[in-house]
Amino acid sequence: MAESTEVRNLVYLVTGGCGFLGEHVVRMLLQREPRLSELRVFDLHLGPWLEELKRGPVQVTAIQGDVTQAHEVAAAVAGAHVVIHAAGLVDVFGRASPETIHKVNVQGTKNVIEACVQTGTRFLVYTSSMEVVGPNIKGHPFYRGNEDTPYEAVHKHPYPCSKAQAERLVLEANGREVRGGLPLVTCALRPTGIYGEGHQIMRDFYHQGLRLGGRLFRAIPASVEHGRVYVGNVAWMHVLVARELERRAALVGGQVYFCYDKSPYKSYEDFNMEFLGPCGLRLLETRLLAPYWLLMLLATLNALLQWLLRPLLLYAPLLNPYTLAVANTTFTVSTDKAQRHFGYEPLFSWEDSRTRTIRWVQAMEGSAQ
Numbered sequence: 001m002a003e004s005t006e007v008r009n010l011v012y013l014v015t016g017g018c019g020f021l022g023e024h025v026v027r028m029l030l031q032r033e034p035r036l037s038e039l040r041v042f043d044l045h046l047g048p049w050l051e052e053l054k055r056g057p058v059q060v061t062a063i064q065g066d067v068t069q070a071h072e073v074a075a076a077v078a079g080a081h082v083v084i085h086a087a088g089l090v091d092v093f094g095r096a097s098p099e100t101i102h103k104v105n106v107q108g109t110k111n112v113i114e115a116c117v118q119t120g121t122r123f124l125v126y127t128s129s130m131e132v133v134g135p136n137i138k139g140h141p142f143y144r145g146n147e148d149t150p151y152e153a154v155h156k157h158p159y160p161c162s163k164a165q166a167e168r169l170v171l172e173a174n175g176r177e178v179r180g181g182l183p184l185v186t187c188a189l190r191p192t193g194i195y196g197e198g199h200q201i202m203r204d205f206y207h208q209g210l211r212l213g214g215r216l217f218r219a220i221p222a223s224v225e226h227g228r229v230y231v232g233n234v235a236w237m238h239v240l241v242a243r244e245l246e247r248r249a250a251l252v253g254g255q256v257y258f259c260y261d262k263s264p265y266k267s268y269e270d271f272n273m274e275f276l277g278p279c280g281l282r283l284l285e286t287r288l289l290a291p292y293w294l295l296m297l298l299a300t301l302n303a304l305l306q307w308l309l310r311p312l313l314l315y316a317p318l319l320n321p322y323t324l325a326v327a328n329t330t331f332t333v334s335t336d337k338a339q340r341h342f343g344y345e346p347l348f349s350w351e352d353s354r355t356r357t358i359r360w361v362q363a364m365e366g367s368a369q
């Protein structure tokens with residue numbers, strides 16, 4: 001915990017505070033926000049690790065709740081100065097129905113906004129996603145673009161559609177009068193693909209590799225760049241922008257920021273190998289054996305099987321037409337907007353992010369190390 005002489009008088013609420021990103025935001029706030037007096041952690045499922053945080057100088061209040069329930073959200077928001085809304089249903093594998101994704105991501109966000117307005121909370125940071133921009137359904141590349149780069153953002157999948165709708169609601173709410181008469185100040189952060197300690201998909205790839213005798217098979221050409229960002233830096237950007245929303249309301253309010261760091265531009269699979277390689281996995285070159293049309297056929301078969309088996313069981317493999325298209329389309333960002341507007345610099349270097357992630361994989365149950 002940070003030692004500080006600053007007065008502790010701020011109440012923060014983190015929705016989705018027990019998720020992959022949410023936990024890092026919660027820990028980062030406790031370490032790096034000296035003015036924090038109370039931290040409310042709101043989630044559908046509370047993590048047992050919260051208990052250990054309750055022993056520090058900041059009051060940590062765990063709230064088990066559902067963002068789709070307006071009254072639960074309003075009760076949690078009341079009296080908070082800042083809300084970081086990171087709760088969301090992250091599903092590109094067909095586990096949840098489109099209706100459920102919409103309800104959690106869009107209705108849940110509406111509830112958070114309305115709760116701020118009704119209770120007088122003025123500062124709202126929304127965790128959006130690069131997916132609100134792309135990759136689009138046409139597979140157009142977005143090569144090291146920034147927040148102003150023109151791109152045809154057309155989506156069909158429920159997850160990016162819901163994130164785009166929710167982001168729009170948050171930005172439109174900027175300037176609304178909250179209880180007490182002052183204006184609401186909002187902004188949205190758009191992380192690229194997040195990695196780091198606690199990343200479930202990295203866990204899945206690692207276990208898949210172990211099951212295949214320490215091998216993974218290349219499906220995506222090495223030339224396709226996929227943007228990735230370390231979870232600690234995403235958390236840091238949330239903490240920084242939340243702090244600056246009041247001081248720089250006119251500049252930051254209503255804005256979107258890509259959330260990025262100095263992680264190298266690589267293909268999704270080559271990037272994963274930065275961590276899985278040192279943990280004993282090898283990536284085998286099979287591009288000639290499995291051309292794109294064959295992968296798309298397999299992905300389509302997976303989607304068909306998912307649909308056929310739905311009445312009996314949930315079949316939700318990593319490969320489906322959507323995930324293949326996302327992994328196979330270059331989408332990377334390069335921007336200094338967050339640096340210019342609120343002084344963001346990554347807190348963790350690439351070397352540090354890599355080492356931390358490798359250590360986490362090595363410590364995983366069933367690890368080859």
Ligand SMILES: NC(=O)c1ccc[n+]([C@@H]2O[C@H](COP(=O)([O-])OP(=O)(O)OC[C@H]3O[C@@H](n4cnc5c(N)ncnc54)[C@H](O)[C@@H]3O)[C@@H](O)[C@H]2O)c1
Nearest residue numbers: 016018019020021043044066067086087088129191193194
């Ligand atoms: N993982 C990524 O690569 C990535 C990239 C860009 C943006 N994001 C966004 O970041 C946010 C966090 O994602 P994550 O990767 O940590 O996912 P996650 O699933 O680990 O975390 C989401 C959290 O939200 C909670 N939640 C879900 N439904 C809820 C509900 N109805 N009420 C209350 N809490 C609920 C979950 O219990 C979970 O703890 C999401 O909004 C996601 O869209 C994630």
Ligand SMILES: C[C@@H](CO)CCC[C@@H](C)[C@H]1CC[C@H]2[C@@H]3[C@H](O)C=C4C[C@@H](O)CC[C@]4(C)[C@H]3CC[C@]12C
Nearest residue numbers: 090092129131192193219268318319323324326327
């Ligand atoms: C074709 C497979 C062979 O190895 C690889 C499939 C990989 C996919 C499962 C992932 C490739 C890109 C990922 C997405 C991306 O990093 C950004 C995202 C935005 C975020 O808001 C949610 C997660 C995700 C959609 C992420 C999901 C997993 C991939 C599609």
